[in-house]
Structure formats: structure tokens, C-alpha cells
Amino acid sequence: MKNTAITIRGLRKTYGQQTVLDGIDLDVPAGTIFALLGPNGAGKTTLINILSTLTKPDEGKAAVNGHDIASERDAVKMSISLTGQFAAVDGMLTARENLHMICRLSGFSSSGARARTSELLRLFDLEASAGKLVKTYSGGMRRRLDLAVSLVARRPVLFLDEPTTGLDTVSRRALWKQITELRDEGITIFLTTQYLEEADQLADRIAIIAGGRIAAEGTAQELKSRIGEERIELLGDDEELLAAYATDGSLQDIRRTLNELAGKVSPETRIRLRKPSLDDVFVALTEAKPFEGVLR
């Protein structure tokens, strides 16, 4: 049984003078949700495009579902679905026609394609506008159709590049639920997102890419503990941060800290107990050299 859905070793990609990926190593366990985070231009889309055989790496190796992305591209294509960062649907066709076309191209019979199309229209709440030309769709509807189209075939590995960008809260929740269900069926999901709480809630493991390399990788909990413990924060009148003290979160430790503060600050001062968030991790890992990836 293979336990690793995606293996990446020493992957490099350069566009002209600009090194976008500078030696990426990653292992994504099968049947998990893996989130790739990183600032704009960090190379998330580039990495997904390489893994889905759209782009050639300059150096390094990668395997998806056990198939080499350079020498076994047909086998990789049979193993993946992709929702790219920008919707890839045909505006001059209706939603139903788009889905039917991709069903047929994915290997469904004519009647199988019709059944799968109806199923996906229902699942993505597109039945009411199924017969309208996609060019008349709103951005979020287009996005939903794009997601539906990439779920036409059932493949062991699913790439989602910023899947929830532009979705309203209800659609986003629905998508989270679908992604979790797919994971529970054993499908590996590799996604990128700019919403860190999304990665926090959804992903089994998270990697942060910055400066062309993986700056950190682990569970949300592991990443958070890397940058410190819980803190007691003192707040001013406008909720601004006056001071912060590390704590292990236990009653005795908090009591000790508060006792020490008792004489020093006014009794009106407000306090807050704060756990490190993924935002803190992200900022700590990427802020130091915010434009390195772009300027190199």
C-alpha cells in the first residue's frame, strides 16, 4: 500500500532571472488534506502546475500517486483533477454543456455523462441556471461551476488552487464539507489558500512557502507551537496592545503573572488570553523578507 500521495524532491523552477522555486521537498500522505500557504508570488500556483503536468520543472523530481510527473504524464493525468486559480470554463457554453463535455472527455458514456452532470449541478447548487451561458454568470457561480467541472471524474489526488476565493460564506462552508468528505473517502487534497483560518480548520498538514523554499511544515498545532506559547496581553483604552507575557495557560501561572502586575498597572486595564494563530506563524515566517521571491 502506498502511503504517500505526492513526493517532491529538490524541485526548482526559474522564470528568466527569477527563481520561483528554489529546492522544494515535500511529502503529502495519502488521504489527507494538505494546505500550501504563502504570500502572493511565492510560487504556489507554479508548484501546483508542475505537479499537474502543466509546467515543466527545471530540476528535481516529483511523483503523484506513484507516477513520475516527467516520464509518466498520462498516468499522472489519470490520477488527478485540478481546479486552477482562474476559472477554466467555456463561457459560450451553458453550465450543463460544460459539465457534459468534460464528462465525455473524462471517459463517461453518453448516458453516464448526463447522470453525472445532473448530480454535480445539484451538488453545486447550479440547477436554476444550468441552461444559461456561462459568460452571463457571476464570479462566484463561475467558480462553483469550475469546481464542479474538476470533480467530474473521481481521481485519487485533487489539486485546488485557492478554491474558496470569491465564494460566499454558504458556498464556502459547503465546499469545506465536500472536501472533508472526499478526504474521508481516501482522496488526497492539495490546496492553496489565502485564508489562514481555512487552512487551520480544514487541513491535516500545512506547509508555508516563502523565498522559494518550504519555510515550515507540520500540523496547524505544530506550526503554532513553533512560534511560542499562549500569551497574556494587556490592552489600552482603544484595544491597543500595551504588553504581553508568555504563559503556559495554567491557572497558577496566570495567577502568578496577574499578581506580579497588580501593583504596576491600573486596575481598569483590560486583559486578554491569546493563543498564537496561524496568522502569527505566517507573518513570522514570511514578513522578514516579504519580497524575496519577487526580487531575486
Place this chain on the structure above:
Amino acid sequence: MKTVQTVQSVPARKTSLAITNAVFVGRSIRLSLRNTEALIMAIVLPVMLMLLFTYVFGGAIDPGGDYVNYVVPGIILLCAGFGSSSTAVDVSQDMTNGIIDRFRTLPIRSLSVITGHVAASLARNLLATGVVIGVAFLVGFRTSAGFLEWLAAIGIIALFILALTWLFAAIGLVAGSPSAASGYGFILLFLPYLSSAFVPTATMPRWLQGVANHQPITPVIETIRSLLTGSPIGHHAWLAAAWCVGILLLALLWSVASFRRKAGHR
């Protein structure tokens, strides 16, 4: 760690090339039918040109009134040019708006998306040619052609459309945007005017005759003219076939190479 069941791909089989092609031909025909403006232009414009040439210029060019018989083959080719030029735009649109990446991640031969546009262009143009011939009869066109001559004429027209369409497809593949594609395509549409389409080349200045006699459109037009009106065919037929096949092969190679460069593994 809990054990993970292995996920099987469903559908497990790759789509056959025949189905892939059929799907893309169907898609392109549907797009052609939806792009009503282009479709109407492709039919109305040649018809208007024909009326213009027969009724407005015709009297001056050939006061005997036989001009319609002379000009019909030229109009048919002009029509083929108009109709296939939109292939450049269709192809360029597909290459630039993101959908090509969807096709490229599917386990199919993605070049078929271009084949689909070419097939639709052939269908569209043959339809337009039919309309033009129909109108020609209404305005006095008379032919001596029998069944075999018609068959040969339609064959050479289809071959010409195919060659031209692949040429426009290649232009669409190399153009940076749909509007650039439409611009480049426009240049080709001038070629019929520099041929024997509307006036015999003997009436042109000597330097222009050199161009007009040796460009591909002239033998194609002369071949159609001979087949339909019974004028001597001479070596035109072979020249026309050679030109069309030559252009077709070059355009095919150019298209495939450009497609590899733009949409292969890069």
C-alpha cells in the same frame, strides 16, 4: 495512523481519440451556431459582394452581362476566406482564456480542440458556399457542369477551405490575443483581389501580373471556373491541387509545432 483505502480512478479508461474528436467538433459547431454575428457575416458579406460585382461593377467590366459567370468562382473563394478567418479568433480565444489548461490536465490528446475548430470551419464554409451558389443562380449564373464537374469543384473548394483554415488556426496559435489573431487574419483576405477572381490578370499592369499569376488563388479560381463554365482547364487543376496540399501540409506542421510550444509540456 489509520489505514487509507486506495482510491481507484473513475472512469478508469481513457477517452478514445474518436470520442475526443467528436466532442470537440460538436463543441466548435455549437460555438459557431451561437456566434450568430460571425455566421451571418460569413454568408451575407460574400452575397453582398457578389451583388455588388454583378450589378454595380459588372456592367463596366463586361458590358455583355456575362460577368456573373466570370465572378462566381472568385466570390466562392472570397467567402471561404471570410468564413475561415474566424478560426484564428476561436483558436486564439481558447489558447488565452484558460480553458486550454483544463483540457491539458485531462487524459486526452488536447490538439483535438484545434481539430474541432477546423472541422466546424469546414462545415460552416461549405454551408456558406452553398448559399452563395444558390444566390448566384438567382442572379443569372449558368453552368455547363455535370455531376462529376460539380463533385470535382466542391472537392477543390473543400481542400482550399481546409488549407486556409489550418493556416488561420496556426495564426490563432501564434497570435498573442484574439484581436491580434483577427488582425493578422485580415491580411490574407486581400489575396483574392490580387488574383484572377474579379478581372483577368491580363488586364493588370505587368508587375502585378507576375504576382497575380503566381499566387495560389489564381489556379484555384481558374480550376473552379473551368469546371463550372467549361473554359479550358489546362495545367490549373494540378497547380491548384499542389498549392492547396502544400499549404495544408505546411499549415498543419506550423500548427502542431506552435501547439506543442504553447500547450505542450513546457
